[in-house]
Amino acid sequence: MSKAKLGRPRSEKSKEAILSATHALLSETMGTGLTIEAIARRAKVGKPTIYRWWPGVADIVLEVVLSQANASITVSTSDSLQETLGQFLRESMNAIVNWGGVHLRFLVAHAQKDEAFRDRFRDNFTAKRRAVLKSIFAQAMERGEIGSEQNVEILVDMVFGAMWYRLLIGHAPANETFADDLTEAIIRLVQNPPV
Amino acid sequence: MSKAKLGRPRSEKSKEAILSATHALLSETMGTGLTIEAIARRAKVGKPTIYRWWPGVADIVLEVVLSQANASITVSTSDSLQETLGQFLRESMNAIVNWGGVHLRFLVAHAQKDEAFRDRFRDNFTAKRRAVLKSIFAQAMERGEIGSEQNVEILVDMVFGAMWYRLLIGHAPANETFADDLTEAIIRLVQNPPV
Numbered sequence A, B: 001m002s003k004a005k006l007g008r009p010r011s012e013k014s015k016e017a018i019l020s021a022t023h024a025l026l027s028e029t030m031g032t033g034l035t036i037e038a039i040a041r042r043a044k045v046g047k048p049t050i051y052r053w054w055p056g057v058a059d060i061v062l063e064v065v066l067s068q069a070n071a072s073i074t075v076s077t078s079d080s081l082q083e084t085l086g087q088f089l090r091e092s093m094n095a096i097v098n099w100g101g102v103h104l105r106f107l108v109a110h111a112q113k114d115e116a117f118r119d120r121f122r123d124n125f126t127a128k129r130r131a132v133l134k135s136i137f138a139q140a141m142e143r144g145e146i147g148s149e150q151n152v153e154i155l156v157d158m159v160f161g162a163m164w165y166r167l168l169i170g171h172a173p174a175n176e177t178f179a180d181d182l183t184e185a186i187i188r189l190v191q192n193p194p195v
Helices: A012-029 A036-043 A047-053 A057-072 A081-111 A115-142 A152-169 A176-191 B012-029 B036-043 B047-053 B057-072 B081-111 B115-142 B152-169 B176-191
Strands: none
Touching: A012 A036, A012 A047, A012 A057, A012 A081, A036 A047, A036 A057, A057 A081, A057 A115, A081 A115, A081 A152, A081 A176, A081 B081, A081 B152, A115 A152, A115 B152, A152 A176, A152 B081, A152 B115, A152 B152, A152 B176, A176 B152, A176 B176, B012 B036, B012 B047, B012 B057, B012 B081, B036 B047, B036 B057, B057 B081, B057 B115, B081 B115, B081 B152, B081 B176, B115 B152, B152 B176
16 A cells, blocks of 8 residues: 555546456355455456555455445335335345345355444444344334334344245245244234234 | 374363353453464464364354353243243343353354354254243143144344344343343234234
8 A cells, every 4th residue: 555545546547347247246256255356356456456445355346246236125104004014024135136246145145254244234234234123113103003012123034034044045035925924923023013 | 284183082171171261351341352372372282183073263252152042042942922031031142141141143243254154053052942932832722722824934133133132232231121121022013913
């Protein structure tokens, strides 16, 4: 790294090339052999360029996932929890099926070997996804669709937990049918008063 | 490997030493640097002895987990779903807290990089844990404690999913309190008729 590092504006073109190369390599190789060298070669940039912006491969993958997740998963303004939750879970599941399954599996695997990265993954990805889902439940609570006695943290754990579990273990598909089954189970849970 | 491999009885003493060494090394190193070399050195056996029984490190860890899980997680014969599920989840969570958290994180991370191992992990560990939890729900269904309209696969995904999610992401503790919260949420879900 040279003195020029300080104050140098980011080259957005190189940055985009690095993110695209990482996304392509991950999809092609299923995550095996994804290295800084391979990304630099594909993106036609030098390794120092990459290290100027990211500490390692996993952080580049995290940035790819963040930009894609924000673009592809929306929250509807429907007044029905069933509709809002159903759409959110279908879009989340489609993101896994269409582009993000390998990426997410790569990230969670890396997070088990690197505690500092695990913190960044939690703060930058899972905490934000949890906040979106919590706001869906909170709005339904305000409308009186779900009772205030519900444990929203546990609801979020059960929904995202079930999705991650299917993705990581692979005992059954993480797809739109699963999104609908999960929505139905959660609706049944929250719409009934405790006995 | 020599011809002597065929028909040779397993040396149970060496095998136990290898499993103990693996368990100790995992707990000490949090999974980083767990290698066949390190296990062989600690267990005072040769590497060929290890490779005669296991294809690699992850399969040894899997065997450690299988033997411990079977020994430490029981299923009560209570007639109440709340009691049976509560005890099962508390024991499962205690296994994570007391000895198995690092092991399970190691296994699921490895499974993301090795599809053949992922199949073995699913067949030998998660499928068996799922079968136990499903039988708990099935018995409650037979007793009429939960309705036959419940989707047991989704219930199992939500329970184990929530546990794995907390363990892997670490946003909140996977402990006895969580086991009790999860039991309560599931009981509320299954004990109410759909509206």
